[in-house]
Structures are given as structure tokens and as C-alpha cells.
Amino acid sequence: MKHYSVLKNELIEMLNIKEDGVYVDATLGYAGDAQEILKRIKRGYLFAFDQDSNAVNYSEEVLKNIADNFKIFNYNFVYMKEILEKENVFLVDGIIFDLGFSSPQIDDKNRGFSFMQDGPLDMRMSSKGKSAKDIINTYSEKQLSEIFYLYGEEKLSRAIAKKINQNKENINSTMELVEVIKKAVGANYFYKNHPERKIFQALRIEVNSELDVLKEILPKAIKMLKKGGRIGVITFHSLEDRIVKNIFKEYSEVNEIVKGMIDIPEEYKPLIKLVNKKPIVASEKELSENSRSASAKLRVIERI
Numbered sequence: 001m002k003h004y005s006v007l008k009n010e011l012i013e014m015l016n017i018k019e020d021g022v023y024v025d026a027t028l029g030y031a032g033d034a035q036e037i038l039k040r041i042k043r044g045y046l047f048a049f050d051q052d053s054n055a056v057n058y059s060e061e062v063l064k065n066i067a068d069n070f071k072i073f074n075y076n077f078v079y080m081k082e083i084l085e086k087e088n089v090f091l092v093d094g095i096i097f098d099l100g101f102s103s104p105q106i107d108d109k110n111r112g113f114s115f116m117q118d119g120p121l122d123m124r125m126s127s128k129g130k131s132a133k134d135i136i137n138t139y140s141e142k143q144l145s146e147i148f149y150l151y152g153e154e155k156l157s158r159a160i161a162k163k164i165n166q167n168k169e170n171i172n173s174t175m176e177l178v179e180v181i182k183k184a185v186g187a188n189y190f191y192k193n194h195p196e197r198k199i200f201q202a203l204r205i206e207v208n209s210e211l212d213v214l215k216e217i218l219p220k221a222i223k224m225l226k227k228g229g230r231i232g233v234i235t236f237h238s239l240e241d242r243i244v245k246n247i248f249k250e251y252s253e254v255n256e257i258v259k260g261m262i263d264i265p266e267e268y269k270p271l272i273k274l275v276n277k278k279p280i281v282a283s284e285k286e287l288s289e290n291s292r293s294a295s296a297k298l299r300v301i302e303r304i
Contacts, residue, residue, distance in 0.1 A: 005032025006293040014300045021093030026077035029102040031059035046070040049077045051126040078213040100236040115196040118175040123207045132203045141165040152202030160184040218247045225303035232300045275300040
């Protein structure tokens with residue numbers, strides 16, 4: 001199965017992997033990053049999470065061919081802390097979050113992630129919970145408009161939401177949704193770069209609660225690091241990157257309450273330092289090999 005891990009070399013290098021370390025791949029996918037970690041931890045251990053059972057089954061076989069010092073959990077990474085504590089793991093040496101969708105997921109028309117292929121309006125990372133079709137059927141015009149504006153940053157969100165709401169009984173597939181979006185945008189369609197891209201992004205984020213789970217887990221992940229441990233996060237759009245940037249900033253600075261004090265209480269001191277102040281982006285070589293890497297940004301922090 002073909003999958004290209006974006007910024008893989010940079011992520012692995014910045015993780016500063018120790019041979020006997022304990023690491024977590026919070027977004028296993030098709031094991032592109034996990035393989036490289038497992039090769040480097042002969043005396044360590046890898047825990048991995050993914051809510052996509054197809055990805056879990058595939059990656060299990062791939063990783064078995066490398067070593068057996070790993071364990072995969074078929075859960076969203078938001079449950080990472082609780083699950084690892086049940087394994088008697090309270091501190092780790094490194095955690096990675098690759099927040100992009102893997103090529104097999106995007107290219108599988110039956111998953112409904114792509115606006116370029118016809119398929120069911122699903123967009124779920126797992127097989128549980130509400131689908132994109134459920135959202136279109138049950139959300140009000142106002143709710144749809146807010147999602148498209150907040151999660152898709154789409155200026156024509158109201159017009160698109162109105163048109164979708166008027167035609168929702170006839171929207172059962174990805175291409176039917178695309179056609180309704182085209183009609184809503186009208187003449188503007190030819191001046192915009194696939195406006196459906198933003199709408200699909202917004203629906204996918206809502207379906208999988210992507211931003212909410214990221215906000216919830218990052219502070220927990222920071223506190224799970226051993227001293228000197230690192231977290232690397234690869235984001236693929238500005239909404240994710242803004243969340244990561246702000247949380248890392250918050251935990252890398254002295255609390256406003258005690259700024260200026262000579263003796264700062266331990267609980268108000270920074271927990272982390274920024275390994276790279278500016279995000280790392282794909283090289284020209286990687287961009288030429290995989291256009292999907294164009295929007296990728298890597299941020300890394302270290303526990304102090």
C-alpha cells in the first residue's frame with residue numbers, strides 16, 4: 001500500500017531518539033513514521049494509536065517485520081494518557097503527532113474524504129459516530145454556515161450553507177455535494193481554487209472533532225514527557241498550526257502571574273522549550289515528490 005510520510009526525516013531527526021527510550025506515535029496511520037522509530041529503539045518500546053482499523057491492521061503486519069517491542073491501540077489519541085497509565089506507563093521519551101490524512105485514506109473513494117472522487121458522504125476516521133451526511137441532514141443552515149466559516153475559513157459560507165440546506169435531500173455522495181457547492185458559489189467558482197476543498201475540510205474537522213481533541217491532548221502530552229523528552233507535531237492547515245503554536249507558547253513561557261519575580265515558584269515555571277521557533281517546512285525535493293507536503297509544518301518542543 002503506497003503511503004508517503006511528509007517531513008519524515010526531519011521529524012525523526014528532531015525527536016532525538018534514544019535506543020532504550022519509550023515513544024508514542026499518536027497518529028500511526030500506515031506506519032511511515034513508526035517504522036523509523038522502531039528501527040532505532042532496540043531496547044526501547046513503541047506505543048501507537050489510530051482509530052482507523054484498516055490502518056491498524058496494515059501497520060501491525062508492517063511493524064512485526066521489524067521488531068516486536070511495540071503495541072498498537074485502536075483508539076483516538078485523545079485517550080492516550082488513560083490507556084498508557086493502564087499499561088503502567090506514566091512518562092515517555094517522545095511523542096509524535098502527524099495530523100495529516102494518509103494517502104490510502106484520501107484515495108479510498110469509499111471513505112468520502114476526497115472531493116475529486118465520487119463516494120459516500122462519510123469522512124469518519126473510525127466507523128463510529130456521525131458522518132458528514134448526518135451533519136448535512138441534521139444541522140441547521142446557521143450551524144453549517146458557522147462550521148464552514150470557522151473550520152473552512154470560507155467567506156461564502158452563508159451562501160454555500162443555504163444552498164446545501166435547500167438541497168440536502170438530494171445530497172448523498174461527495175460529487176453531489178461538490179455540484180451544490182459549485183451552484184452556490186456561481187460565477188465565483190472560476191476565480192477560486194476549488195472552494196469545495198474548504199467545505200470538505202470543515203466537514204471532516206466537525207465529523208472527527210479534530211481541533212477539540214488536539215486542544216485536549218497537547219497539554220496532557222507535554223506533562224507526560226520525561227525531562228529532555230520531545231514532542232513533534234506536523235500540521236497541514238492553519239487552524240491546527242495555530243492551536244499547536246499557541247499551546248507550545250503558553251507552556252514555554254513564564255506564567256503572567258509571576259513575571260518579574262526573582263524567585264519564581266516551581267508551578268509557574270515553563271515546562272518546555274521550543275526546539276524550533278519557526279516551523280520546519282518541506283524541502284524543494286520533497287515538494288517535487290509529493291504535492292501534499294506543501295502545507296505541512298513541523299513544530300518540536302523539549303521538556304525542561
